[in-house]
Amino acid sequence: MSPIISLQISDELHEKFEKIRKISGFDSKSQALRESIVNFIENYEKFENLEDYKIITITLSYPFREIIINEISDIYSQYNQIIKTATDWRIAEKKIEFIIVVGKLSLIKDLKNKLSNVKDVMCSMHEVIID
Secondary structure: OOOOOOOOOOHHHHHHHHHHHHHHOOOOHHHHHHHHHHHHHHHHHHOOOOOOEEEEEEEEEEEOOHHHHHHHHHHHHHOOOOEEEEEEEEEOOEEEEEEEEEEEHHHHHHHHHHHHOOOOOEEEEEEOOOO
């Protein structure tokens, strides 16, 4: 026999729940709550073991030349799954880029190494620590 969970909520929360339950097509409160519990657990488990995941900033500086820009763009497309944002500025004949990446450290290091191997590109990498 499955355990029974008893839950007390406010009238306002109950009304909102019932409205959304009906719109979502759930036949019963139990069915909607079971799915909610499964989603809650899945979301927690996604972030439970992120020891090898890092948030890193990579800063690039290089001469503003089409050939370099194209090579960097090709590298970015290979790593688009970990690149979360990229910002760039042109200062005189230099281009400065700042990217934020999130993912496995080994993959981030691969990206940084490929960028560093582009001729005339200066590249640095820093970890973002979130308490």
